[in-house]
Amino acid sequence: MASVVIISGSPSADARAGILVRHVSEGLRGVGHAVHTISVRDLPTVALLSEDVEHLAIRSAIEAIGRADGVVVASPVYRAAYSGLVKCLLDLLPKGLLAGRVVLPIATGGTQGHVVAIDFALRPLLAAIGATDVLPGHFVLDRLIAGVEEGGYLRALAAASLQEALGGFTRALSSPIALTG
Template sequence: MAAGLLFGGGRRGGTTHISPARVSVVDISGSPSGTSKSRALVEHTLGCFAARGASSELVDLAGLPADALLGRVTAPAVTTALETTTRARIVVAGTPVYRATYSGLLKLFFDLLPQDSLVGKIGVPIATGHAAAHALAVDHGLRPLFASLGATVIAAGVYGTSAQFQDGKPAAELLQAVDRAVREAWALAGAVG
């Protein structure tokens, strides 16, 4: 079935069909750098969801006006990014790990989202860091961040280390981890909501 996803376990033992036109995805790059390892993974998820027929949009927080992210002024670009995020069925957030947690830029953006604005949505946490020692940032930082706004978070987030990148490109095993996360989020998008 090329037009969507068909899986068992729907109501009363039937099947549930996900129409790709119904599934919208926002991929948030929470890195202050326009080119980063976390952004590379976020862009890969964008491609994976698009290949499934979903409409996907990238929100690059580094390109948004800082004063608006701080709540000092309003800016159409920030308003659009917030609206895109709250309309999406699946929300991907990618961030580098700083001081054992997600970036301050990502925190600023999530602070601007209305309470419960991610209820009924699927959260996909992605983080990158220098070493494996910060892998818990996914479970102890990003997962609670999503949950605080009501999102259902996939079971296995993605964490990549510097050693898993060569010339800015993610290694095959890291791309496979992203692919698994995408499959789980896609299945949950049909089961939740």
């Protein structure tokens, strides 16, 4: 199957976005993809913010993205925008690095109104850095993700819609076509 990198903008593994990333990773591994998750919160802060692309951890993250067949960009939505963590890493990618790679933006948020962050903030950012094969984004309401204290699972509606989105991602990885222009 394909190699996939998940860029996680979750502030912690226990946050709703972190739980969603874990389910995305498990779902993609379950159909045979090799999955590597880059938790931006774990990258060295000074190197990330000073745009030190020669720092070993930053360079390794960029190289992993460059080797991947597909990229999932996962972010919580705050005030109708993606996470600053996601933006920090995406800003360091060389222009065109995402060209030809299938990209699936996913997000979590507290209200249905946050879904616009995918189409009006995240997708334009991905296009601006040269992504050519961006799938329609997938959004999950926070209330459909049970917190860690409840076992960290997706409620049935969220699990079913995520499975459908990952199925589309897997099909696109099998026969990538230009989805954005």
